[in-house]
Amino acid sequence: xxxxxxxxxxxxxxxxxxxxxxxxxxxxxxxxxxxxxxxxxxxxxxxxxxxxxxxxxxxxxxxxxxxxxxxxxxxxxxxxxxxxxxxxxxxxxxxxxxxxxxxxxxxxxxxxxxxxxxxxxxxxxxxxxxxxxxxxxxxxxxxxxxxxxxxxxxxxxxxxxxxxxxxxxxxxxxxxxxxxxxxxxxxxxxxxxxxxxxxxxxxxxxxxxxxxxxxxxxxxxxxxxxxxxxxxxxxxxxxxxxxxxxxxxxxxxxxxxxxxxxxxx
Amino acid sequence: xxxxxxxxxxxxxxxxxxxxxxxxxxxxxxxxxxxxxxxxxxxxxxxxxxxxxxxxxxxxxxxxxxxxxxxxxxxxxxxxxxxxxxxxxxxxxxxxxxxxxxxxxxxxxxxxxxxxxxxxxxxxxxxxxxxxxxxxxxxxxxxxxxxxxxxxxxxxxxxxxxxxxxxxxxxxxxxxxxxxxxxxxxxxxxxxxxxxxxxxxxxxxxxxxxxxxxxxxxxxxxxxxxxxxxxxxxxxxxxxxxxxxxxxxxxxxxxxxxxxxxxxx
Numbered sequence: 001x002x003x004x005x006x007x008x009x010x011x012x013x014x015x016x017x018x019x020x021x022x023x024x025x026x027x028x029x030x031x032x033x034x035x036x037x038x039x040x041x042x043x044x045x046x047x048x049x050x051x052x053x054x055x056x057x058x059x060x061x062x063x064x065x066x067x068x069x070x071x072x073x074x075x076x077x078x079x080x081x082x083x084x085x086x087x088x089x090x091x092x093x094x095x096x097x098x099x100x101x102x103x104x105x106x107x108x109x110x111x112x113x114x115x116x117x118x119x120x121x122x123x124x125x126x127x128x129x130x131x132x133x134x135x136x137x138x139x140x141x142x143x144x145x146x147x148x149x150x151x152x153x154x155x156x157x158x159x160x161x162x163x164x165x166x167x168x169x170x171x172x173x174x175x176x177x178x179x180x181x182x183x184x185x186x187x188x189x190x191x192x193x194x195x196x197x198x199x200x201x202x203x204x205x206x207x208x209x210x211x212x213x214x215x216x217x218x219x220x221x222x223x224x225x226x227x228x229x230x231x232x233x234x235x236x237x238x239x240x241x242x243x244x245x246x247x248x249x250x251x252x253x254x255x256x257x258x259x260x261x262x263x264x265x
Numbered sequence: 266x267x268x269x270x271x272x273x274x275x276x277x278x279x280x281x282x283x284x285x286x287x288x289x290x291x292x293x294x295x296x297x298x299x300x301x302x303x304x305x306x307x308x309x310x311x312x313x314x315x316x317x318x319x320x321x322x323x324x325x326x327x328x329x330x331x332x333x334x335x336x337x338x339x340x341x342x343x344x345x346x347x348x349x350x351x352x353x354x355x356x357x358x359x360x361x362x363x364x365x366x367x368x369x370x371x372x373x374x375x376x377x378x379x380x381x382x383x384x385x386x387x388x389x390x391x392x393x394x395x396x397x398x399x400x401x402x403x404x405x406x407x408x409x410x411x412x413x414x415x416x417x418x419x420x421x422x423x424x425x426x427x428x429x430x431x432x433x434x435x436x437x438x439x440x441x442x443x444x445x446x447x448x449x450x451x452x453x454x455x456x457x458x459x460x461x462x463x464x465x466x467x468x469x470x471x472x473x474x475x476x477x478x479x480x481x482x483x484x485x486x487x488x489x490x491x492x493x494x495x496x497x498x499x500x501x502x503x504x505x506x507x508x509x510x511x512x513x514x515x516x517x518x519x520x521x522x523x524x525x526x527x528x529x530x
Contacts, residue, residue, distance in 0.1 A: 020400055088397065089498070134364075136285050136331060136333060
């Protein structure tokens with residue numbers, strides 16, 4: 001059993017983060033380019049008077065994926081005796097001009113862990129469903145020209161809700177031990193020329209949301225009957241499901257915990 | 266009386282346009298930089314087999330102001346015998362990679378004029394009202410850290426609704442003959458950490474929306490009592506009202522006509 005608690009010489013801060021993912025290789029540090037993690041840790045280093053700060057996230061987003069409410073924790077040196085406001089505003093100051101913002105910060109107990117304490121993750125995937133290409137929403141939507149059938153998509157989505165082996169919707173690179181997950185929500189609504197796909201689960205497999213959306217789009221465009229999604233799920237074979245939807249449309253909206261660390265009460 | 270009808274050798278097309286204004290000097294052609302008008306006319310020139318196409322807009326947006334539904338008309342050579350779909354898709358093709366998109370195109374009678382036939386314009390101004398600076402909405406909102414009092418802002422806004430001399434809210438450079446306008450709507454709502462100010466009128470003076478928003482923000486932050494907006498209006502003096510809000514938060518949402526030219530019926 002790994003002990004994920006903060007060592008005694010650090011103070012652990014939970015942060016809620018918003019970022020425009022199109023400029024980064026994703027959350028996690030990589031040699032191939034600039035990551036959100038690196039930028040936040042470097043800004044926190046400045047706030048901690050040039051002492052290293054490490055971070056753990058509740059959700060490693062891929063390159064191009066956005067966040068409106070990613071939660072992570074930062075381990076600051078205990079001597080850095082600062083307020084929540086100073087953590088938030090100080091990191092935001094040093095993150096400029098990057099489109100990354102700390103929305104909230106809160107001191108949490110040493111055993112609290114952004115990743116392992118989380119009980120649900122919530123994503124929204126946005127399809128811009130109109131003939132004209134995106135202008136105002138460029139980079140934050142998947143553009144599909146052909147009008148999609150929402151009723152058929154929701155019917156197909158309903159096959160995926162509940163406890164299943166999601167092997168058919170899991171990236172080859174996925175490192176999870178098994179593909180058994182419970183999908184709590186997969187709801188599809190239209191808002192003007194946008195289609196919003198809201199989904200929530202305790203945890204998701206690598207690329208699971210984008211693979212589900214890519215498959216639902218096949219149903220929406222009439223290329224697949226809704227029932228074929230049930231067969232794809234039961235096949236437990238990635239080749240039987242649809243393609244991976246682009247990263248642009250995906251946004252990590254929120255992460256849930258037994259007790260909200262940011263709750264001021 | 267000026268005759269704004271299309272000459273007999275042209276066919277007039279109404280277009281609805283979406284664009285991200287932060288990259289341009291505004292709608293209108295200017296020597297100082299790239300305008301939306303220039304880019305659309307150049308793309309239309311290609312669609313019209315290299316013959317000039319001229320345009321008139323219902324609303325000249327300033328530099329940095331966005332549009333979700335600006336309406337303009339384009340005068341194509343009559344020999345360019347093309348469909349509405351070809352106008353829309355052709356111009357969009359040639360506009361790439363600019364964040365400007367023609368949402369709809371419709372053939373209109375020669376006497377129809379995007380500017381003079383319009384009976385109302387509708388704008389939305391977005392304030393991001395939270396401590397953290399914008400990340401996902403950077404460039405499309407006015408960021409105000411201090412929590413604003415919406416009730417006070419709405420009370421102040423109500424003084425501006427109706428028929429008034431809006432000299433106090435008019436840019437020095439405004440070319441309108443007089444400042445008498447009827448403001449039909451100025452409503453303020455909160456949506457998560459955003460404050461949306463929706464406003465509609467037959468027509469607006471230059472900078473009128475931004476000057477009203479800049480003044481309402483003084484009320485929202487408690488620097489002004491709501492009643493001072495009534496006094497500012499009655500003074501008919503630009504110096505008595507608040508500052509001009511930044512262009513970033515403003516978006517031209519829609520333009521109305523006695524008959525919707527894009528109505529397929």
